[in-house]
Amino acid sequence: MDESTALVSARGLTKVYEGPPEHVAVGGIDFDVLRGEAFGFLGPNGAGKSTTMRMIGCVSPRSGGDLTILGHDAARERRAIKARLGSVPQDDTLDTELTVEENILIYGRYFGLPRAVIRERTDRLLEFARLTEKRTARVQDLSGGMRRRLTIARSLVNEPDLLLLDEPTTGLDPQARHLLWERLFRLKQDGVTLILTTHYMDEAEQLCDRIAVMDGGRIVAHGSPRELIERYVTREVLELRFPLDQHEQAAEKAHGIGERIEILPDRLLCYTGDGESALEETRRRGLDPITALVRRAGLEDVFLTLTGRTLVE
């Protein structure tokens, strides 16, 4: 990969929290983020996504390895890097006592931007975040989705080259999530490079050009969503549900159907190139599932295959 086009480049990046107890949160990871792409870290809680994001955001010093951001070393030129980053942390850091526009003003001042410039950008940012009517509302009166959009709008006040989004839609209802996705998609089309974390596979599939699947502080696989699915799982999945008392028996009987079977606590997943034929085979073996569903394989299946666990427990 060409270093000059990588906005972020990590080699052996490591983070150890001193504790006690000492804890290796990120255990030596390599990745490159290219200009203009949307790069995602997908993984369950505790995988080390936020820690990685905070190291990229220069708010957490690395314990080892190399980390270059926008051509600067992350340890030595924090100010220069942070001046060109946008940051949406996992927990909102808005001042709930101040109004929407005051939050943007204060934040813009931290970048040393003149008030007039901030005011002019605020109009556009609020329009982008669909918060124009809320301009003088206090943040404590905003919904969760609105706060998240405000945090994103605020993070754009310095017109960053790179936007970091740590779980941008966690905790939001489906409608608010879709609105956010649509806004993020527009940013991407405008050429903003995005790095985001998520434990929702649909989010990763919708937004990311490339994904690093994280587990236990390591990257266990990376590639585009399509590449990952092609490499690690079959094209289709047959999902079978049985009455709970027949679950284990059914699993035994289904053995050998398709290429591989995953036994989850509540259902069987049968990986196969052809879901319909697998279903027929199931019936031939005298199995009678309560529900049977054939679907395309997704990133959730990739994660399950790689780690033996589901993403969201």
Added chain:
Amino acid sequence: MSLPAFHEFGYWWHRYRRTWRGTAVISIANPLLFVTALGFGLGRLVDERNSAYLHGGSYLAFIGPGLLAASAMQMGFIHGSGPVFQSARTGGNFRAAVTTPMEPSDIFTGHLLFTAFRATLDSAAILLVLLIFRAASPGALAGAVLTALAFATPISAYAVTADRPAKLSAVFRFVIMPLYMFSGTFFPAEQLPDPLRTLVWLSPLWHGTELCRGSGPILVHVLVLLALIVAGYLAGRRAYTGRLTA
């Protein structure tokens, strides 16, 4: 002084503009109530007995600078504890500021600048009233601001790392209150029984009080307070960096 620190100052200034009326009551009206009740009420009783401890001065002239220093200590505590604790926890202002070109030391310095500004403003207001009654001298302002910072810096350094508010109330109960009682605010420290009379030298508030009264070795008082400010500042920079960029 680095420029980014002024952006943090700007944040606190912005908040202050919305709430200054309420805060003025706490930091200015309260001490003046004390001065009125003690200086004029209690003072009449004291002055009648013409105590030798007061070296011929009135009780009002004694308690005026004393209360000025004590309220400066309270300002140092008020600004250095709650706001720092709140801003450093998840979701607080400091967490937003570190994601910008601001570094933890800028945030700390900026907030201290604001504390110094508030202490100057509020102490000046108290002092103005004292001056009218000839109960203090203008030079006491410097003593008050030094006292406020001597408490604000180490308390901020502690508050930024505190994990629950109870730790801050403990500081108030076990540090601020005893100092308030035994640092020569209400009565001359020479009146204390012997071991305490020597211990009073360890009280930063006593040095601040003496400074506000313009009595004793001025230079020593100033150096003690400055030493606390410098030590608190160095500890605070480390503590802020450790907490905000873990």
